[in-house]
Amino acid sequence: MTNLRMKWAFLVVVLLTASYYLLPTVRYYSMSLEQRDPRVNPGVTGIQKNAMKLGLDLQGGSYLVYEVDIDKIPEELRTGDEIDQVIEVIRNRVDQYGVLEPVIQKQGGNRIVVQLPGLQDPARAKELVGKTARLDFLLVQNAQELFQAMTKVDQVVARRGSEFLKGVLDAETTPPPLGDPLTAVLDDVSPGDTAAADTAGTSLSDTTATAVDPLLAGANPFSTLFQQVDPNSGVVYCPFENYGLARRMLDEVAGNPADGTPAVLAGGTILLWGEREFRGDNENPGRFLYAVTAKAEITGDNIDKAEVQFNLDPTRPNASGVSLTLDKRGAAIFTRLTGNNVGRQLAIVLDNTVESAPVIRDKIRGGKASITGLDDDAEAKDLVIVLKAGALPTDIIPLEERTVGPSLGRDSIEKGVRAALIGGLLVIVIMIIYYRVSGILAVLALTLNLFFLFAVLGALRGTLTLPGIAGIVLTIGIAVDANVLILERIREEFRNGKTVRGAIDTGYSSAFRTIIDSNLTTLISAIVLFQFGTGPIKGFATTLMIGIIANVFTAVFVTRLIYDSILSRWQLKKLSI
């Protein structure tokens, strides 16, 4: 293959690779808001993972930094896990609140960073995050109590009738922006007319989720969303697709667990959700729903010690388990509790979410219990964190908060994109007027530049922020520079009497050094900014860096390739430049 052919082949490969990485971004952002909701379109999570992300300043949301006040805990009681515990608690609550893509991370110096994108009501989220954790041990009821409680929900939902369901369903089919608190929607629903409630015996469906429409006609709008687990236990499973709807219904009837303990439904029973879990072949995690006693006999205060231990189960010696030690009062209650309820499950509930529900195997005296049968090490560790979190005796201090409301976010995107488009257009016009056909080539290089920029952002799963858009605008402005350097040189060589070929050759080679030099210093600034900058500024530095590198590539390699190819085909006596 000739040199030129190889270069073209290389370029094509690069273009194809870039397209591959760019595709998820294009697909994701050309979807309507509805289609982006994973409840409506389960495949979307895969696409979203590979796409470019939007910063909080563009999607709206909160950025919160907290410090865990370790100093408040006397030294001898510190375990080193405190931050993990707080993270677990926060994660739990944020999850309850319904934020779709929260980011909760440790940061040096006892700090935790929480990012909650797409919030409609940032104020509530903040309040939630700051509360003190609560851990309860609640007995799981049996199937009959579960049935009674779920029927109660069915009745209330059915009584509210079509009005209510329509409101909930409407909210389902035109989902509000991601992360909407699940209860906010229901405020608009007025208590419906008094349709006669069909209280005929309901049964728990054990088929996969039924379509939503029949719900309007059915008598068990709530129960049909669930699958049976065990005919004797007070637990049912709600598949991923139905969770949103089921959640809203239950919140409406009993209240959002994030706001406090849900209402008692029947005979001292409350319904609580478990964590996300996979069941069977289901690719998406659903949730278990537990019917538990409302009264907590043992709480987090009663825990003396909780740790991961091996060899607790003689049949699985290498498996990790959790060893739990209760204080004297707790131990006494525990002995009675376990004695009376062998074979039943005991739910370990953190902030109204069931984290784990081990079966009581036998009467436990002395307050020392072991929990076995856990899936793996990680589950054991997590459980210990949960148990300890319930007993965490300290506060978290808010250090920094930045919240962008949804309308400002939308506004910023619109304005940013418009500025970029118009700025780009102006630059293009100037280039073409001044350099004519060669100007068009330069514009082509610029377009490629942007193409690569977004492809790389997608490949790196980078985040686009408002300063990031500014970085793109800046890149457009300075990208032209490399092309200008080359073209000016070529013009000069023409004036000096060189041939077309000669002028191009010299133009490129003499400009090359200068291009590298001049872009390098801006690149240095960008790298420093990336290193020291926070969120939005990092976004700026990222687009600038990628833009500069892509720019050098397109200006030097691509345009040269085009000129060379044209020259090798036709003998040009003069150049439109």
Place this chain on the structure above:
Amino acid sequence: MFEIFVGTKFKFMEKRRVAYVISSILVLASLASLIAHGGPKESIDFTGGNLLYIAFDQKVNTSDVRESAERAGLSGSEVQMAQENTQAIIHFRSVEGDTVNSFYAFKTVMEEVASGVTVELMSQETVGPKIGKELEKKAATAILWSLVLILAYVAWRFTRVSFGIGAVAALFHDILIVLGIFSFLEIEVSLTVVAAFLTIGGYSINDTIVVFDRIRENMGQSRRMSFQEIVNKSVNQTLARTVLTSTTTLLAVLSLFLLGGVVIHDFALAMLLGVLVGTYSSIFVASALALDLSSWWVRRRQGQGQGKGKENRLSTKVAAAR
């Protein structure tokens, strides 16, 4: 070919005294403003504090906003109106009493005070004092590193000391003047504005390098011209490129400034001024300084006796041109 600035022979270097005067005035004025204000006006990113950016669905009275802020317990509040009184920016120190959420507190009171108005949250920022100090340090470190790296690069690239100093002086000149303008207009310097300054720094050197590269190239070729003539010629040769690139960058940034919205406004202003001043300094200041420093250096060495080195070869020409 449609061209501008072909074969221009502007006598830039001859005019450099004028440029020096203008630059000195600008730099001194900037310094004066900065000193008078006690440094640049820092945003809450660095000082710590609270900010509420609110939008209303209709025009409201500034006094209503002020009153609501007071009653809502936002102590030490300062109110700025925007968008023809349909938006408000409230700076305040802290929240009093039980108020958990400053926005809700304000919203409740405001909707009472100015009945019928809908209050919407655009953005809210709270920076604790600890974080403020940390961000200050971070910004300072970033600036320091940026300067160090750029200086190192310039030193490596331009072995001529006078070039290096010229480039760096132009850089400081640019940043100082833009900072002075910000100080004069009392615009807050936030993290993003600092980012803009750092970028201006990189861009300014960028510009200067293009001219210096040309000077070096021409020095290698023409043995018969004086240094001053070489510099002149180089600046003229790169004029087209400088103007064109500045124009495109300017257009892009101008678009951002005019259309980009409130949030990015200050950043865009910094970039805009940076490009303008940077272009001016690359043409008039950097090269002029390089020229003068070079001749000064040469004269010093001549005063100390015969020395070897490239500087010397030009020295006689320079002496003759004077």
